[in-house]
Structure formats: structure tokens, C-alpha cells
Amino acid sequence: MFEILDAVLERAQARGAADVEVYGERSTSHxxxxxRQEVEQLTAAQRRGVGVRVFSGGAVGHAYTSDLSDGALDDxxxxxxxxxxxxxPDEFAVLPQPGGEPADVHPFDPRLEAATDEQRIAVALEVExxxxxxxxxxxxxEDTMYVDGDGEVFLAxxxxxxxxxxxxxxxxxxxxxAEQEGQVETGYSYSVGRxxxxxxxxxxxxxxxxxxxxxxxxxxxxxxKAPVILDPFVSAAFFxxxxxxxxxxxxxxGRSLFAGREGExxxxxxxxxxxxxxxxxxxxxxxxxxxxxxCGRTPLxxxxxxxxxxxxxxxxxxxxxxxxxxxxxGGYSGLPGVRPSNxxxxxxxxxxxEIVAGMEKGVLVTDAVGIHSGANPISGEFSVGISGVxxxxxxxxxxxxxxxxAGDIVGMLTSxxxxxxxxxxxxxxxxxxxxxxxxxMAIGGT
Amino acid sequence: xxxxxFDTGLLHATIERALRRGGDFAEVFVEDRDxxxxxxxxxxxEQTSGGHETGAAxxxxxxxxxxxxxxxxxxEAGLTAAADAVAAAVSAGxxxxxxxxxGAVRSDPSRHPVLKPPGDVAIARKAxxxxxxxxxxxxxxxxxVQAIAGYGDTRQKVLIANSxxxxxxxxxxxTRFTVQVVARRGDVIQTGHEAVGGSAGFELVDEEIARAxxxxxxxxxxxxxxxxxxxxxAMPVVLANxxxxxxxxxxxxxxxxxxxxxxxxxxxxxxxxxxxxTGMVSAYDDGSITNGxxxxxxxxxxxxxxKTMVIEDGRLTGYLYDRLRAREAGAAPTGNGRRQxxxxxxxxxxxxxxxxxxxxxxxxxxxxxxRGFYAKSLAGGQxxxxxxxxxxxxxxxxxxxxxxxxxxxxxxTLVGNGIDILMKIDMIAGDFDVxxxxxxxxxxxxxxxxxxxxxxxxxxxxxxxx
Numbered sequence: 001m002f003e004i005l006d007a008v009l010e011r012a013q014a015r016g017a018a019d020v021e022v023y024g025e026r027s028t029s030h031x032x033x034x035x036r037q038e039v040e041q042l043t044a045a046q047r048r049g050v051g052v053r054v055f056s057g058g059a060v061g062h063a064y065t066s067d068l069s070d071g072a073l074d075d076x077x078x079x080x081x082x083x084x085x086x087x088x089p090d091e092f093a094v095l096p097q098p099g100g101e102p103a104d105v106h107p108f109d110p111r112l113e114a115a116t117d118e119q120r121i122a123v124a125l126e127v128e129x130x131x132x133x134x135x136x137x138x139x140x141x142e143d144t145m146y147v148d149g150d151g152e153v154f155l156a157x158x159x160x161x162x163x164x165x166x167x168x169x170x171x172x173x174x175x176x177x178a179e180q181e182g183q184v185e186t187g188y189s190y191s192v193g194r195x196x197x198x199x200x201x202x203x204x205x206x207x208x209x210x211x212x213x214x215x216x217x218x219x220x221x222x223x224x225k226a227p228v229i230l231d232p233f234v235s236a237a238f239f240x241x242x243x244x245x246x247x248x249x250x251x252x253x254g255r256s257l258f259a260g261r262e263g264e265x266x267x268x269x270x271x272x273x274x275x276x277x278x279x280x281x282x283x284x285x286x287x288x289x290x291x292x293x294x295c296g297r298t299p300l301x302x303x304x305x306x307x308x309x310x311x312x313x314x315x316x317x318x319x320x321x322x323x324x325x326x327x328x329x330g331g332y333s334g335l336p337g338v339r340p341s342n343x344x345x346x347x348x349x350x351x352x353x354e355i356v357a358g359m360e361k362g363v364l365v366t367d368a369v370g371i372h373s374g375a376n377p378i379s380g381e382f383s384v385g386i387s388g389v390x391x392x393x394x395x396x397x398x399x400x401x402x403x404x405x406a407g408d409i410v411g412m413l414t415s416x417x418x419x420x421x422x423x424x425x426x427x428x429x430x431x432x433x434x435x436x437x438x439x440x441m442a443i444g445g446t
Numbered sequence: 447x448x449x450x451x452f453d454t455g456l457l458h459a460t461i462e463r464a465l466r467r468g469g470d471f472a473e474v475f476v477e478d479r480d481x482x483x484x485x486x487x488x489x490x491x492e493q494t495s496g497g498h499e500t501g502a503a504x505x506x507x508x509x510x511x512x513x514x515x516x517x518x519x520x521x522e523a524g525l526t527a528a529a530d531a532v533a534a535a536v537s538a539g540x541x542x543x544x545x546x547x548x549g550a551v552r553s554d555p556s557r558h559p560v561l562k563p564p565g566d567v568a569i570a571r572k573a574x575x576x577x578x579x580x581x582x583x584x585x586x587x588x589x590x591v592q593a594i595a596g597y598g599d600t601r602q603k604v605l606i607a608n609s610x611x612x613x614x615x616x617x618x619x620x621t622r623f624t625v626q627v628v629a630r631r632g633d634v635i636q637t638g639h640e641a642v643g644g645s646a647g648f649e650l651v652d653e654e655i656a657r658a659x660x661x662x663x664x665x666x667x668x669x670x671x672x673x674x675x676x677x678x679x680a681m682p683v684v685l686a687n688x689x690x691x692x693x694x695x696x697x698x699x700x701x702x703x704x705x706x707x708x709x710x711x712x713x714x715x716x717x718x719x720x721x722x723x724t725g726m727v728s729a730y731d732d733g734s735i736t737n738g739x740x741x742x743x744x745x746x747x748x749x750x751x752x753k754t755m756v757i758e759d760g761r762l763t764g765y766l767y768d769r770l771r772a773r774e775a776g777a778a779p780t781g782n783g784r785r786q787x788x789x790x791x792x793x794x795x796x797x798x799x800x801x802x803x804x805x806x807x808x809x810x811x812x813x814x815x816x817r818g819f820y821a822k823s824l825a826g827g828q829x830x831x832x833x834x835x836x837x838x839x840x841x842x843x844x845x846x847x848x849x850x851x852x853x854x855x856x857x858x859t860l861v862g863n864g865i866d867i868l869m870k871i872d873m874i875a876g877d878f879d880v881x882x883x884x885x886x887x888x889x890x891x892x893x894x895x896x897x898x899x900x901x902x903x904x905x906x907x908x909x910x911x912x
Contacts, residue, residue: 035510035709041791043514044531053493064497066518072498079496086569088490117535142711142832177711177832184833223678253488254592254628257635335493369828370837370859379635383676383859383909385828385837402835402861404678404909444678444861444909 001026001048001164004068005156008052011077013158017084019055019095020158023290024048025332027151030117034124034144042117047151049332054080058089064333095159096313099323102287103278103295107167111195112150120146123201127174130205135213139179141205142186146172148196153286161292169283171427172199178212185218185387185401186367187211192283192427211366215387218399220445227362228405228441229355229391229420234368235433236426239273239343242409243429245380246275246300247326247338248315257380257410261306268416269304270347277325277341284430290329290336298324304414312338345433349421355437357394363443364389364396365405380409383444404444415439449478449605450615454548456522457607463529464506465542465609471507471769472532472542473608475746476500476520477788480565484597486576494569501788504528507770508536514791546611553615554750557743558736560619560647564599567648572597575623575656582657583627586664589671592628595660599648606748614748620644620739620893622882623651625660629667636673636856638666639823639841643739643882643893650737666823666842669854676843676858676910682818683860683906684811684846688879689823691896694729695799695885696829697836697864702731702756702764703782703794703887704771706831713834713865714762722762723868726804729757731766733781733797739882740798740895747783747792754780756799757868768794786890793888800897804874808900811873813849819908820844820851821860826883834864837909859909867903875900 001024012020026048033041051064054077061084065076128144148170156162171192178185189207191199230238250256258266267273277295279285288294291313299307311319312327315338327336356364365388383406390397420435457474464472482496502525503516515531517524564572579595599621606614622643629636640663644650651659685693698714706712714722723729733751735741744750747769756764767775768783771794784795812820825839840858844851880897 039511041512041514042535043516043791044535045515045789046517046519046527047789048518049499051497060493062493062495064495064499066499066501075498079498082569083494083496086484086491086573087494088492090490093493140710142709186830186832254630333497333499335495369830369835370839379637381857383839383857385835385859385861385909402863402907404837404859404861404907406678406857406859406909442678444907446680 001154002156004050005154008050008073008077009156009158011073012052012054012080015077015081017054017056017081018158020052021095021161022050022052022156023329023332024050024154025151027149029149030120030147032120032124032146034121034128037125037128039121051332052076052080054084055093055095056084058091058093059084059087060093061085061087062335092314092317094317095157096161096291096293097159098161099293101294102163105278105280105285105287105295107285109168109194111197112148112168112170115196119196123172123196123199126201127172127205130202131174131176131209134206134209135178137178137180137213137216138209139177139184141174141176143173143175146170155292157292163288163292165287167286168194170196170199172201172204174204174208176208176212178209178216180216183216185212185215190427192425214389215399215401218387218401220402221390221400221443223445224443225440226443227359227437227439229362229364230436230438231364231366232422232424232426232433232435234365235436236429236431237368239345239431239433240429243340243343246309248309248311248319249338251309252315252318258306262308264306265304265414266306266410267301267304267413270419271301271304271416272346273301274299274344275310275326275340275342276344279342282342282430283425283427284341289325289327291323291327293323293325293327295325295341310338310340312336342430342432347419349434350418352420352422352435355418355420356391356396359391359394362391363400364391368405382407382409406442406444412438449476449603452476452605454607454613456525458545458548460504460525460529461545461607461609463526464504464532465545467533468536469506469508469542471609473505473606474525475503475788476605477602479600479602479787481600482598484572484576485594486580487594488592489580491573491576502528503788504532505791506532506536510774512770512791516788543609545609548607548613549611551613551615554743555617558645558741562648563619564621564648565601575651575653578653579625579656579660582660583625583664586661587629587668589629589631589668590627590664591630593660594626596624598622604746608748612748614744616742616744618645618742619647621646621648621650623656623659625663627663627667629671631671634671636667636670638663638670641882644737645739645741646737670842670856673854673856676855676908678908678910680905680907682815683903683908684815684818684820685898685901685903686820686822687877687898687900688881690821690901691800691881691898692824692826692883693838694801694898695796695894695896696827697834698868699796699799700829701831701834701864702766703796704765704767704775705794707765708771708774711832717762720762721760722865723757723760724871725760726874727757727760727868727871728755728802729800730755730802731782731796731799735798738798738895739893745781745783746785747779749779749781749783751781751797766794766796768792784892786892790890795887795892796885796894798880798895798897800880801901803876803878803899806873806875808875808877811875811900811902812846812851814873815846815849815902818846819858820846829864836864837861855910857910861907861909867906870904871901872904873902
């Protein structure tokens with residue numbers, strides 16, 4: 001792949017572009033879906049391509065191709081140069097420079113590529129079988145999947161950036177429908193790892209079923225102001241939306257509710273929030289980011305106080321500081337943008353049953369729909385639909401659904417009063433979080 | 447690579463190769479896609495990006511199983527490797543059915559005419575549109591603090607061949623212009639969004655249209671600065687034309703897709719012919735609307751798109767099928783087998799889905815509502831097709847008092863159930879409109895249209911912060 005990258009750099013320079021960066025990707029992936037103990041879908045994929053950025057007097061042009069033939073590489077370079085010509089110059093847009101030693105992290109496990117289709121299918125079948133057997137009220141397991149990806153990333157630039165690494169991950173997933181007296185409720189679960197052997201299929205099946213069945217019989221509850229416990233899945237979804245406001249990009253463009261609040265209390269004082277791209281078990285860990293800058297560890301909230309933001313090369317220069325290694329790419333066709341790597345939420349843990357026992361009235365929230373549409377990351381206001389279980393006098397009582405949870409994000413963060421002892425990785429943004437207990441939330445029901 | 451003159455002998459050989467160890471249907475999907483995206487934010491055009499992607503996928507169906515393999519290499523080696531990958535996965539071992547000789551290539555280039563191919567238009571002209579959008583948005587008010595204007599065009603050429611002898615070439619051009627605006631007054635920040643798009647060329651948007659789109663987005667954001675937190679509770683809800691159709695798409699449409707039906711994961715499973723809405727509701731999915739954003743001449747399995755009636759006078763009349771689900775159900779495919787790209791398995795998807803208009807005046811509906819909530823534009827939402835439960839964010843909403851629109855309301859969500867709301871529609875106006883969007887399902891995004899006229903739902907839960 002480096003030969004192709006070098007050919008692109010050469011051609012771009014031949015066209016007068018001095019500052020050029022080229023990113024290459026080569027990957028394979030598998031996706032297996034089973035349904036009623038039969039393989040429903042098996043996909044095997046090969047993917048490769050290159051993307052090039054040309055910096056010309058502060059104007060940036062980007063182009064990508066999956067066609068790596070000679071003629072296609074010529075077109076690629078010409079497009080990038082043409083695109084740079086229409087972009088507006090910006091003094092802070094410069095070619096990223098070599099950023100030092102890559103982080104010492106090894107996101108690939110050779111056991112991943114040793115797996116066979118038979119083993120992959122067996123994982124998915126076990127997930128589904130466990131889910132079906134876990135409770136007679138399971139109507140069907142609508143989706144059961146095993147998915148893996150094994151990719152190599154290559155980066156080279158005229159500034160002397162040159163590196164590559166290989167990363168792999170896999171996961172098993174189940175989405176269960178449970179039915180009782182005509183009412184259908186749903187539940188899902190994941191298990192993630194670097195290799196198939198890391199997955200726990202029985203756990204996924206059991207948990208997905210339990211999450212669906214515990215909601216059976218759910219009704220609306222009365223409207224109230226009460227404490228809620230967001231379980232790790234729901235907590236991760238909230239922190240996922242919130243994290244966009246913690247990027248320098250959002251701050252510099254006036255789209256962050258945290259702009260100018262560094263050093264201020266923005267969350268309950270027990271809360272620690274860190275972005276860490278160097279964790280061995282973090283799914284989004286890597287030696288370097290999409291611009292060649294080593295991945296690092298960036299505290300965002302410490303003791304409830306906002307510490308800072310995430311930067312790529314461009315936003316870092318604009319703010320007069322270095323990139324935090326968060327110039328992430330979504331493959332060869334994507335431009336680098338500021339995004340979190342692994343978000344880790346920690347703090348003093350309280351056993352979950354103790355939290356419940358101490359709650360006079362509240363709701364354990366196990367599902368929230370509409371976080372991405374119902375939450376406004378700019379204003380911080382949100383109103384989402386939730387399902388969960390009512391807590392009365394320290395005990396779980398009836399399940400609830402079709403009720404809303406509303407508030408604003410900063411208000412919610414500052415009302416965080418406790419963290420559970422059930423922290424886990426939640427994929428989909430790679431977030432490690434426990435259950436989070438929040439006081440005085442507005443619940444809209446009957 | 448020119449798909450219009452692609453080697454059909456290679457396609458035929460690939461299909462045979464895929465079927466050599468068994469299976470009952472095989473297909474090759476070859477794609478060539480050109481994309482351009484321009485984005486202006488903070489007054490400047492940022493990193494302009496474009497690309498060229500090619501790839502091919504081989505799909506094999508055996509019973510209800512699907513085997514799928516794809517590669518970016520569209521040559522004999524790539525197609526052979528993909529065919530071998532699916533053949534290796536089949537356990538049967540017996541030769542599949544004889545492959546019908548590929549007939550003459552079918553295409554329908556005049557179905558969605560492209561007057562100005564975007565590839566013939568200089569990028570600088572496209573850049574003028576996003577600049578015009580930025581300027582128009584900011585001119586609406588001093589309180590507009592940010593504008594993001596986007597222009598995108600794609601030309602996707604696909605060649606689809608299968609073991610039934612179908613050979614289809616489809617050349618699709620799509621153009622879209624979007625503006626998102628942020629308004630601020632003190633600590634209050636609000637956003638507004640508007641877009642136009644179609645299966646059409648550069649003729650779809652000129653500077654005047656770009657400015658109008660931007661002003662609409664800016665007005666939304668500005669009006670919402672005056673908003674108050676929405677109340678909580680059950681009340682009549684009037685859904686405005688256009689954007690309101692998103693609710694039908696999410697809350698009902700996904701349940702009509704035949705994969706959800708086949709898995710018993712839809713509230714509409716087993717309800718064919720039954721009453722699922724009030725008698726004034728008729729609804730359609732139509733992938734053939736000329737130049738529609740959700741339209742194509744053929745779906746991604748080579749089936750011509752069509753207009754499918756899904757609800758007639760309140761009665762359920764149709765589901766949306768791809769080939770696989772149509773085969774299982776013994777039904778005809780409806781041109782709804784869509785995929786995001788060669789990297790995705792085709793699945794049943796909506797195209798442009800809408801509730802047909804009635805004949806009331808929209809103002810009459812509001813006037814007939816003593817107290818209620820008026821949802822002018824929705825921010826998007828989520829639904830569980832199995833239960834029909836949904837939640838929608840409201841981007842622009844108003845209180846209805848004494849039959850008049852009064853206070854703008856923010857932070858509202860609409861919560862309900864798909865069947866339940868269709869059974870509570872009690873008024874439909876005649877001001878039909880379609881809006882454009884991108885719908886996500888199973889990790890695939892496809893362009894869709896959602897339409898409706900202004901209508902009223904007699905009672906619905908509004909969740910707010912006030």
C-alpha cells in the first residue's frame with residue numbers, strides 16, 4: 001500500500017502541490033446473521049481505497065477513490081487540487097507535522113483472523129439459542145449477529161509522516177422481542193472483543209432477553225419530578241451526544257454549550273470523564289489518529305470541573321495548542337474531524353442495589369429513544385422517550401413505557417449524585433460507563 | 447470503466463460460478479459512483495471533498511439464506527473472488543439452477559430527466575450557492591450566529607444482472623442543498639434546518655432557491671428564540687404538511703417493510719385487509735415520482751419502481767417487498783429492494799411514503815382546535831417497529847389556543863404508538879407537500895421522501911420541559 005501512497009504524493013507534487021497527505025486503508029470483514037437457528041445472511045467483504053488531502057495556501061482539497069489503477073490515481077490527484085481551488089483559505093489549515101512516538105497500544109489480536117466461518121456462525125447460534133431459551137415469553141430474536149473487522153491503515157505525507165497499524169474487533173449482538181398479553185417489548189445486548197474468543201455469547205442472549213422481559217406489562221406512570229438511574233446503555237447514549245460539545249470544533253464554531261467554561265463546575269463533583277485512545281481494551285484505541293498524531297489521554301471533566309476539549313491539528317493551531325490526537329477518520333473516504341476515541345466515565349462506585357434500596361421513588365431507565373433527535377447538543381435541551389422500571393420504597397415495582405424524560409444536559413450533569421458499580425464498555429461510540437444516578441428529573445407520563 | 451458497455455459474458459460467468467455448489471438465485475451488482483460535497487461553515491468553504499468509488503457485489507439466495515460478498519475490484523479477479531466466497535459458504539453442494547441467458551440491457555434514462563448534469567457544472571458555480579445560502583441566512587437577523595450551508599451531488603451508475611436473465615443499467619443523479627442555522631439571544635440557542643433535493647441535476651437549485659431555503663431555516667431558528675418550554679400532557683396535535691410525513695414514515699412505514707413482517711416484528715403483521723387507520727386515511731409508497739429525492743427508475747435489485755397503495759380508506763392493503771421477502775411470501779416484488787451501495791445487502795426500504803391529502807383548509811383545522819399543539823417541523827425520531835412505539839423531537843412547534851397559533855414552544859417531543867395515532871387522525875387538509883431526508887436502517891442510509899398534508903391527531907402525548 002505504501003507504493004500507492006508514494007505514487008500519489010509524487011503525482012501531487014508533480015502538479016505543483018507542495019503539502020500533501022495520503023491515507024490508505026485495506027480491510028476485510030465478516031457479518032453473520034442467524035434467525036431461528038439457521039444462517040440468514042453471511043457477508044464477506046474486502047475493502048480498500050485511498051484518500052488524499054492537498055493543502056494549498058491554507059485551502060484544503062480532499063478526494064478519494066477505491067479504484068487504484070494508474071488513471072484513477074491521476075484523477076484522484078486532479079480532483080484534490082481542483083477541490084482545494086474552491087475551498088476558502090484559512091491560516092490555521094496546514095499539513096500536520098510528524099507528532100512523535102506512536103502510542104504503545106496494540107489493537108490487533110491474531111486470533112481474529114484465525115477464526116473460521118463455522119466458529120463465527122457458532123457464536124451467533126449460541127447467542128440466539130440462549131436468548132430463546134432464557135424465557136418462554138420470548139416471541140422472536142429479531143436480530144442476532146456476529147460481526148468482525150480487520151483493517152490496516154497507512155498514512156504518509158510530504159511532511160514526513162509515515163506509519164501504519166492494524167486494528168481488529170468483533171462483536172456479538174442480539175435484539176429480542178418478548179410478548180405478553182399482546183404487548184411487545186424489546187431488549188438488546190452486546191459483547192465486544194478483539195477476537196472471537198473474547199465474546200460471551202450466553203451473556204448476550206440472556207441479557208437481551210432479560211432486558212426485554214423486564215419491561216413486559218409496562219404502563220405509563222404519573223408525571224413527576226424524581227431521581228432516575230440511567231443504566232450503562234442509556235448513560236452511554238447520553239454521553240455520546242454530549243461528547244460532540246466537548247470537541248474544539250464545536251467550541252470554535254459556537255456550537256458548544258461548554259464554550260468558555262473551562263475551570264467551571266459543569267457536573268456532579270464525583271464525575272470524571274476522560275478521553276483515552278491508548279487503552280488496550282478500548283475499541284477505538286490506536287497508535288495514532290487520522291493525521292498521524294499519537295493517540296493520548298485527555299481529561300475532560302475532573303471532580304465535576306471542565307478541564308478542556310478535544311483537538312485535531314487544525315483546531316489545535318487555532319487555539320494555539322497541540323492536537324490531542326483526536327483527528328479521527330471514518331475510512332478512506334472521510335475527512336479527519338475532531339471526535340472522541342474511547343470515552344471513560346469513572347468516579348466513586350456505589351453498589352447498584354444499595355442505590356435502589358435508598359430510593360423512595362424513582363425510575364431505572366433501561367431504554368431511551370430519540371436521544372439523537374430529541375436532544376439538542378447545542379442548547380443542551382432534551383426530551384426523550386424512555387422505558388424502564390419504577391422504584392418505590394427502595395424496591396423495583398412496575399415497568400413503565402411511553403413516558404418522557406426532559407431537561408437540559410448541564411442541569412442533568414450537575415445533578416449526578418452517584419455512580420453504580422456496573423461499569424462496562426458500550427460499543428457504538430466506545431464508551432465505558434457505569435449506571436448514573438441523577439436527581440430531580442422531569443418525567444412526563446399521565 | 448464504462449458500465450453501459452460492461453462485459454456481459456463476465457457477468458454471466460460470475461453468476462454461474464456463484465451457483466456452482468447450490469443456491470436458487472444469484473445476482474451481480476456493479477456500481478460506479480461519483481460524489482462531490484461542499485460545505486460552508488463560519489463564513490468559509492471548508493475542506494471540499496469528492497470521490498470516485500467502484501465496486502461489485504455477488505449475492506446468492508438459497509431458501510431464506512443470503513450469502514453476500516463484495517470487493518472494490520471490478521474486474522475478473524474481483525468478481526471471481528466474490529463468486530467463490532459465496533459459493534464456498536453454500537453447504538448444499540448440488541449445482542444451482544441453470545442461469546437464464548442475459549437479455550438485452552434494460553434502462554429507462556428518460557424516467558427522471560437530468561437537465562443539467564452536475565458533472566458538467568464548474569465547482570465554482572456550486573460554491574456560489576453555499577455562499578448565497580450563508581449570506582441569506584445571516585441577513586434574516588443579527589441573532590443568526592452561525593450558518594452551515596451544504597451542497598452535494600452524486601452520480602451513481604449501477605449494473606444489475608441475475609440468474610433469471612434480468613440485466614438492468616440505471617444511471618442515477620441526485621442533487622441536494624441544505625442549510626442549518628444557529629440563532630442566539632443571551633443564553634438561548636436555537637437551530638433551524640431546511641433542505642431541497644431530488645433525483646435531478648443542477649437545475650434543481652439556483653441562487654434564488656438557495657437563498658429561500660436559507661431564509662426558511664433562519665426564520666425557524668429565529669422564531670424559536672421566542673419560544674417557551676413545551677407543556678407536558680395529552681392533547682390534540684396538528685402536524686404540518688411536509689415534515690409531518692416523517693412521523694408516518696417512522697411510526698408506520700417501517701412496520702410495512704416486508705422484513706419486519708416476515709419476522710413478526712411489526713404491528714402490521716397479520717393485519718392485511720384490517721382497519722389500521724381512520725377511514726379518511728389512504729397512504730402510498732411511490733418510488734416512481736418523477737425527479738423525487740427518493741425515486742429511481744429501478745430499485746437496487748433491478749425491479750422497476752412503482753406506486754404501492756399501503757392503506758386504502760383506513761384498511762391495510764400492501765407491504766413493501768424486496769425480492770427475497772416477496773419470494774418467501776409468494777408476493778410480487780414492489781421495487782423496494784434498496785441498498786446504500788455495493789457494500790450493503792438489499793433490504794425492503796421505503797422510497798417516498800405519504801398519506802394522501804384530504805380537502806380541508808389547514809387554517810380550518812387549527813381554528814377547529816380550541817387547545818392543542820402544532821408541530822410545524824419535526825427533528826426526526828425513533829420507533830420500535832415491533833411495538834409501534836415512537837418518539838419524535840419537534841424542531842418548531844406552537845401552542846394552539848382558542849383556534850389560533852400562539853406561543854412558539856421548544857423542547858417538545860411527541861410520544862405515541864403507530865396504530866394508535868392513525869386511528870386518531872380526524873382531519874386532513876389539502877396542502878400536500880414532500881420533504882427529503884436520509885433514512886437509516888440496519889446501518890444503511892438511503893434517500894427517502896416523506897409527505898403529507900396538514901392533519902390533526904385527536905390526542906397524543908406531548909413531552910416537554912414546561
